[in-house]
Amino acid sequence: MNKKEKRVEHLKKVLTAKNIVRERDLNAAIMTQKENSSVSLEEILLDRGLINQRQFDWIRQMTEIGRLERTLPLVIFIFVVIGVIVGKIFPNLVKAMDSMQIADIVSIPIAVCLFFMMFPIILQVDFSSIKNIFKFSKLVFTSSFIAWIVEPAVMFFLAWFFLKKVFASYFPAAVSSEYMAGIILVGIAPCTAMVLLWSYLARGDLGVTLLLTALNVILILIIYAPIANFLLGKADIHVPFMTIAICVFMYVGISLITGYITRKVLLNKKGKEWYNGKFIPVMKNFSSVALLITLIVIFSSKGELIIEMPATILIIATPILLEFFIIFSLAYIVMKKLKIKYEYAAPASIIAASNHFELGIATAVLMFGINSNPVLATVVVPLIEVPIMLGIVRICLRTRYRFLDGKKKTVNVRPTDGKLSSIGT
Structure with a gap:
């Protein structure tokens, strides 16, 4: 067959x-x-x-999710393996990449990869939509509070509970703190890249997704460093605040500034139709390629350790896995209680539960070095995030009828063209 x-x-x-x-x-x-x-x-x-048309759309949507469930984890696994092989066959190349730094602070290979992951996303974000945060205050406040206050606290607690209590005898205290640091760094900020894909698959509203993404990019620049500095201190890892702030600006601020300027210039010169129809589809490919190259760069250094330490990786993955589902469930239930429509609640909940692992990895590399324990903890996230988020998308699609007063019927929520409409019932 x-x-x-x-x-x-x-x-x-x-x-x-x-x-x-x-x-x-x-x-x-x-x-x-x-x-x-x-x-x-x-x-x-x-x-x-x-x-009917709704059932046709549902079949196509579930087919696409099924295809991604088969291909995305496989693609990531293949590039992880490539990274391990590169590290094994070309150790001198890996050392050369590790030594490519600016003022012993910024890893050039990671910086370039992260720029091309972030830049195409920034190009899609209309920052003028930020003015709508007051119009959508209920949604924005709920999503932001859970993503920036609740999620870091939950991630910190879960990391502390498993590494300092449940498996305290498995690691030396200093090593546990270092693994905690890596988990904390990836759990602070919500994702700003693949959430666009997850929102589309969950039939979320693109306008709301881009609004929350724009807001989160700005919040990363403002509050990521203070939160990281505070939580790392609680984990007995003391890093200068300015070190974290410099890292955030180098890895996110530059992408934000160049992306914003490029978008404004090209829209004025070429027009919206050319920009969205021709330019953006090409730039989206850069983001995917940059992610895969990042996996090679990271796992060329850390891949062998992951193979040699499966129990450690499983322990590190446990709090991260639980955090995804705890935060998503909390956000999703709260959105339902607040009577926020499904097409807004789904992407907002997905964003709240997501992790900006690219920034977490980059920050860990900057502060601790690419061969450190915190970096090992951060690279666990890309190994497990794709299947987890696809599972969350399926949960959204299977429970969307609950946003119609619990009546199980088809919900007509297709991805929109990015225009924002009112929130509520």
């Missing part, structure tokens, strides 16, 4: 189990699809009036 046949068989089971299409009609559509393989089964069902 090939991939297409497996997909049709799976779709048949789902549609019959949910009583969406009668088995007789479904079998007839399958026969037609076999005769004309250029047309998908759901297109035939839609054409015959056996499913």
Whole structure:
């Protein structure tokens, strides 16, 4: 049975189990699809009036999520392996990359990769939408409070509980504190990159997603360093405040400034249609490539340790894994209680639960060195984040009916064109 046949068989089971299409009609559509393989089964069902547009969109959405669940973790795993192999075969190259620093502070390879991860995201953000935070005060305050106050506190507590209490005898006290430092650094700021993808898959509102992303980029510049300095101190890791602040500016501030200027200039010269239709699709690829290259750079140095220390990696991953689901569940439930619409609640909850692991890794490399224990803790996040976030997206899609007073029916929430509308019921 090939991939297409497996997909049709799976779709048949789902549609019959949910009583969406009668088995007789479904079998007839399958026969037609076999005769004309250029047309998908759901297109035939839609054409015959056996499913409506909402059900068609749902099938396409779940198919895309299933494809990403199979491919994204595999792609990340492949590039992690490539990084390990590079580190093993070319140790001198790795040492050369480690030595490429500005004033012994900023890692040039990491800085370049992070710039090209952040820059395409900044290009998509309309910072003029920040003025809407007062119009959407309920949503913005809830998401920001959970993302910037609750999440760092929860991540700190979970890291302390597992590393200092549950597994206290497994590590020396100093090593536990260093692993805590890495976990803290990735748990402070919400993600500003892949949340656009997760929001799209969850049928979230693009306008709200970009509004929250714009706000979080600005908040990273303002409060990431103070929060990091405070929590690291509580973990018995004392780092000068200015060291963290310089790192944040180098890795985020430069991307923000250049992205904002580029967006403004190109929109004025080329127009919105060219900018969104031609320029942005090309730039999005840079972000993906930069992420994969970052994985190679990081795991060329840390990959061998991860292979040699599976128990340590599992212990580090435990608080991070729990934090994802605790924060998402809290944000999602609070959004429901506040009667915020699903298409706004889903991306806001996903953003609140996400981690800016790129910034966490970069900051850890800057403060402790690429071969340090804090960096080892930070690189655990990209290993587990993709399958976790895809799982959270599935939870959103399966529970979205609860935002219609608990009535289980199809919700017409498609990704929007980025225009903001009112929030509430």
